[in-house]
Amino acid sequence: MKKTTLMIYKNNPIIGGVYKLYLTGDVSAIHCPGQFVELSVPGQFLRRPFSVCDWDRDGVTVVYRTVGQGTRRLAAMMPGEGIDALVGLGNGFDTSLSGEKPLLIAGGSGVPMMLCLAKQLLAEGKTVTAVLGYRTASDIFLADDIRYLGVDVHLTTEDGSAGVRGTVTDAMEDLDYTYFYTCGPEAMFRAVNGVANTSGQFSLEARMGCGYGACMGCTIETVKGPKRVCKDGPVFTREELLW
Amino acid sequence: MVNTKLSLCGIALDNPVIPASGTFGYGHEFAEYYDINILGSLSTKGATREARFGNPTPRIAECAAGMLNSVGLQNPGVDAVIAEELPRLARVFHKPVLANVCGFSVEEYAENAAKLDKQPQVGWLEINISCPNVHCGGMSFGTDPRLAAEVTRAVKVVTTKPVMMKLTPNVTDIVSVARACEDAGADGVALINTLMGMSIDLRSKRPVLANVTGGVSGPAVKPVALRMVYQVYEAVSIPILGMGGVQSAEDVLEFLLSGATAVEVGAANVADPFACKNIIETLPAAMARYGITDLKDIIGGAHHG
Numbered sequence: 001m002k003k004t005t006l007m008i009y010k011n012n013p014i015i016g017g018v019y020k021l022y023l024t025g026d027v028s029a030i031h032c033p034g035q036f037v038e039l040s041v042p043g044q045f046l047r048r049p050f051s052v053c054d055w056d057r058d059g060v061t062v063v064y065r066t067v068g069q070g071t072r073r074l075a076a077m078m079p080g081e082g083i084d085a086l087v088g089l090g091n092g093f094d095t096s097l098s099g100e101k102p103l104l105i106a107g108g109s110g111v112p113m114m115l116c117l118a119k120q121l122l123a124e125g126k127t128v129t130a131v132l133g134y135r136t137a138s139d140i141f142l143a144d145d146i147r148y149l150g151v152d153v154h155l156t157t158e159d160g161s162a163g164v165r166g167t168v169t170d171a172m173e174d175l176d177y178t179y180f181y182t183c184g185p186e187a188m189f190r191a192v193n194g195v196a197n198t199s200g201q202f203s204l205e206a207r208m209g210c211g212y213g214a215c216m217g218c219t220i221e222t223v224k225g226p227k228r229v230c231k232d233g234p235v236f237t238r239e240e241l242l243w
Numbered sequence: 244m245v246n247t248k249l250s251l252c253g254i255a256l257d258n259p260v261i262p263a264s265g266t267f268g269y270g271h272e273f274a275e276y277y278d279i280n281i282l283g284s285l286s287t288k289g290a291t292r293e294a295r296f297g298n299p300t301p302r303i304a305e306c307a308a309g310m311l312n313s314v315g316l317q318n319p320g321v322d323a324v325i326a327e328e329l330p331r332l333a334r335v336f337h338k339p340v341l342a343n344v345c346g347f348s349v350e351e352y353a354e355n356a357a358k359l360d361k362q363p364q365v366g367w368l369e370i371n372i373s374c375p376n377v378h379c380g381g382m383s384f385g386t387d388p389r390l391a392a393e394v395t396r397a398v399k400v401v402t403t404k405p406v407m408m409k410l411t412p413n414v415t416d417i418v419s420v421a422r423a424c425e426d427a428g429a430d431g432v433a434l435i436n437t438l439m440g441m442s443i444d445l446r447s448k449r450p451v452l453a454n455v456t457g458g459v460s461g462p463a464v465k466p467v468a469l470r471m472v473y474q475v476y477e478a479v480s481i482p483i484l485g486m487g488g489v490q491s492a493e494d495v496l497e498f499l500l501s502g503a504t505a506v507e508v509g510a511a512n513v514a515d516p517f518a519c520k521n522i523i524e525t526l527p528a529a530m531a532r533y534g535i536t537d538l539k540d541i542i543g544g545a546h547h548g
């Protein structure tokens with residue numbers, strides 16, 4: 001973890017209510033996909049956690065949905081403004097366990113982190129498939145960015161307006177995979193756990209206080225006892241979680 | 244040159260800045276980021292007899308200029324604190340610490356305090372009779388002067404170390420509770436713990452916290468905390484550990500002027516892992532700015548003239 005000031009380079013809507021934020025500065029503390037950053041939004045007491053969507057030598061990309069005051073204030077910030085940030089939080093995904101054909105499963109705010117995870121798995125020479133779930137066709141974001149990397153992307157929408165009608169598990173049935181990585185709402189986790197036929201990793205979200213393991217705000221019960229989502233996670237294996 | 248050194252119940256402090264219980268873990272997370280030996284001391288997470296998961300999540304919420312928590316004393320139990328957490332802390336922090344003690348009965352307070360009393364690292368016992376997040380115990384001891392005195396006496400019997408009673412602001416008259424603790428032999432009082440509050444999520448139209456209520460802390464509570472420290476200072480002659488919304492060196496000076504001998508920093512650590520470090524580093528300049536050369540000289544200064 002590193003505390004640093006990042007500079008807003010771009011902060012643009014990509015679809016209604018979803019923004020892509022590119023921040024430049026020292027992001028050397030990010031070392032693997034699945035980690036997150038905490039951004040201090042002016043006027044808010046607590047920082048806001050966001051997954052790393054992508055990163056390079058010069059900066060980090062975050063894709064966020066405006067849901068409340070903090071994300072709305074973030075959306076109003078302009079290029080050139082500085083943001084006080086904690087960079088490189090959390091354990092991140094372990095790609096060494098993926099086998100040859102990993103499957104990425106994501107919905108909602110779980111989609112962004114799949115971009116850098118897909119990049120990493122592809123760089124390791126693996127064949128990557130993804131199932132991305134959305135409510136409706138106009139909600140779809142980042143699916144093309146992930147497809148262009150060379151990922152076999154399957155879409156689902158709840159109303160059937162694009163891809164398979166239903167939820168991510170409706171598209172998982174016929175897929176052949178060696179391992180899975182998933183992030184999304186809790187109901188999706190339960191459904192994935194119900195149908196998946198391999199081991200896998202789940203990236204959890206929790207209401208956070210600190211984001212670095214000090215306040216015990218984000219704790220979950222696991223087979224190995226209480227764990228902090230922010231510091232011991234956010235990524236946990238299927239076997240560690242209590243179902 | 245300014246002097247930031249003080250003494251709290253006879254134990255020397257390099258400076259008055261102490262991370263508050265529950266907001267600093269057992270120190271290791273912060274020791275990864277900076278040398279925590281710059282701190283005056285630190286207060287450990289409240290220890291109970293049994294291991295506790297705490298309350299269901301969500302147990303953190305935000306409010307204007309502060310936060311709410313309903314963590315509910317998650318801790319591995321006093322024996323594990325002694326066997327694992329304190330030795331790990333000793334590797335990164337070499338000064339006496341405040342051991343924060345909780346309990347669900349007078350006997351449990353005494354039992355936990357007796358165990359922590361034997362740890363050489365423990366400088367003071369900070370007895371939390373004020374946690375608003377646990378039912379059947381906790382705060383009820385701090386809301387009744389008679390019970391507060393009873394816990395104080397029970398703990399004093401089992402320890403030779405200074406006993407700081409940590410008081411709740413969720414009372415009509417905090418002064419009477421502070422007096423009761425002093426009369427029962429307390430060596431100091433620590434105040435304030437969090438103020439009971441709540442928050443509503445407009446999207447779900449339900450309370451944000453699974454526990455419905457939680458403790459409010461952070462800058463939002465500072466005026467209340469300062470007022471209480473000021474009132475208690477008028478009424479007791481034992482040292483006061485002041486807290487509630489401290490996030491800058493100026494805040495430290497305000498608490499000392501109100502009557503605190505040292506301060507704890509809570510919610511500020513949750514928002515910024517370097518909060519205490521920044522306060523300590525900026526304290527000498529803030530003192531100089533207000534013409535203060537020795538912190539000792541300003542304790543209770545707001546009461547004179």
Ligand SMILES: Cc1cc2nc3c(=O)[nH]c(=O)nc-3n(C[C@H](O)[C@H](O)[C@H](O)COP(=O)(O)OP(=O)(O)OC[C@H]3O[C@@H](n4cnc5c(N)ncnc54)[C@H](O)[C@@H]3O)c2cc1C
Pocket residue numbers: 036046047048049050051052063064065066067068069070071072109110112113204205206207208234304305
């Ligand atoms: C590890 C992690 C990674 C995340 N990654 C992303 C991402 O890549 N893209 C994205 O759009 N969102 C992501 N989120 C969710 C995002 O943090 C929240 O949507 C955001 O904090 C909401 O802030 P707000 O002020 O707009 O909402 P408010 O409801 O006004 O916020 C009030 C408080 O609740 C917290 N909060 C509210 N909703 C959530 C939530 N769903 N999860 C956690 N805390 C919440 C806020 O942080 C704040 O402390 C992630 C959350 C976590 C824990």
Ligand SMILES: Cc1cc2nc3c(=O)[nH]c(=O)nc-3n(C[C@H](O)[C@H](O)[C@H](O)COP(=O)(O)O)c2cc1C
Pocket residue numbers: 209215216263264265266288289312314316343371374409435436437459460461462464486487488489507508509510511513
């Ligand atoms: C997340 C969190 C956990 C806390 N846990 C404890 C605890 O275990 N024992 C205790 O005596 N006080 C606990 N407190 C209260 C603080 O120590 C402090 O009294 C209070 O937060 C006021 O200070 P602040 O405004 O600087 O936060 C906790 C506070 C927070 C925010």
Ligand code: FES
Pocket residue numbers: 207208209210211212213214215216217218219228229230231
């Ligand atoms: S958010 Fe503070 S411990 Fe996880």
